Amino acid sequence: MTPDPKAFLTAIFDAAVAAAQPELTIRQHLPAKPKGRTIVVGAGKGSAQMAAALENAWDGPLEGAVVTRYGYGAETKRIKVIEAAHPVPDAAGLAGAQALLDQVSGLNADDLVIALISGGGSALLPAPPPGLTLEDEIAVNQALLASGAPIAAMNTVRKHVSTIKGGRLAAAAHPARVVSLVVSDIPGDIPALVASGPTIPDASTRADALSIIEAYRMELPAAVMAHLATPDADAPQPGDSGFARNEVHLIASAAVSLEAAAAEARRYGIEAVILSDSIEGEAREVGSVHAAIAREVATRDRPFPKPVLILSGGETTVTLRGKGKGGRNSEFLLALALGIDGLAGIHALAADTDGIDGSEDNAGAFADGLSVGRMRAAGVDAKSMLARNDAWTAFQSVGDLFAPGPTGTNVNDLRAILIR
Structure with a gap:
């Protein structure tokens, strides 16, 4: 009965939710402790809970910051939790993206960056390239959300209109080693597509982004289209030497x-x-x-x-x-x-x-x-x-x-x- x-x-x-809780999954994927500093960065709807779980599991020094949606925070002692808007970015997200870039600047080869990545990070990390504004990135997100495009296609566009997505956060951390712990919300569980892959590059190109925009008849600001027509929009490729020591672990999935x-x-x-x-x-x-x-x-x-x-x-x-x-x-x-x-x-x-x-x-x-x-x-x-x-x-x-x-x-x- x-x-x-x-x-x-x-x-x-x-x-289903219990099987994906960070307290259960993070301990199984902890990286080795580094000779240098341990810096934590992260973004997504689960990033604050992931940060709290990491603090509980890590018995060495660490510091850092993560960005999550308003109302999705968790109590942490050493990792700062920044709340921002989702699904449409806001100024708090802009400041949060810069805070993550600041966390990974000036590191050396003995340092370790632990990246806590979960779904929702794309909207939570607005970081428009030079010549574009937060309003431009908001317009991109609104067009994507209304388009009916699958999440993988949306994130391909997003990572070519950003200074933090598409592996750029990991590139900024070089020569430190970056270990990404990923909770996947992407059909097919491709880690580079979760949160538009701030620490994980993929092989998509700006030509792919332009094809998606055309296929779904998106109307984007003229400045965005002009940016996508230039090499400045190119994202790092997976084979770049700066990513050679990095690791990616899928810790929870559908x-x-x-x-x-x-x-x-x-x-x-x-x-x-x-x-x-x-x-x-x-x-x-x-x-x-x-x-x-x-x-x-x-x-x-x-x-x-x-x-x-x-x-x-x-x-x-x-x-x-x-x-x-x-x-x-x-x-x-x-x-x-x-x-x-x-x-x-x-x-x-x-x-x-x-x-x-x-x-x-x-x-x-x-x-x-x-x-x-x-x-x-x-x-x-x-x-x-x-x-x-x-x-x-x-x-x-x-x-x-x-x-x-x-x-x-x-x-x-x-x-x-x-x-x-």
């Missing part, structure tokens, strides 16, 4: 968290299947596909027999068509709710593992086969809400928002569909 569906799905979410979620389901006696940890695409389209799978299971007992928990991870995108409120998880779930309308026995949760979906205070929402009917009774038309990207309002109207608060980690999205 399964418990209350919301309680069960919340337990699944909690298990794959590990999904396995933990599946194990939790089995503890309740429910079989679990993982579709993928790297699903991308338009949130509403991914929601419709998941709804089709759930309908097939509910009505025909295939491709998986009931009862079953269907899990998936990855990071979908939303192309803005209206001016409603909500994020990719609530939009996914509203499309799913429309696709399972009227089917009893299907219950779902979609949530961002960092605890925030979009710009509101919820991580996602719950839905079931009666959600659309409840919305209708509350005077809300689910199809109209989806059309104008207003999934938050739709789920708020029936009390089905999921708001666990900041979790201290970020391994992209968890989607869990229980079919009883």
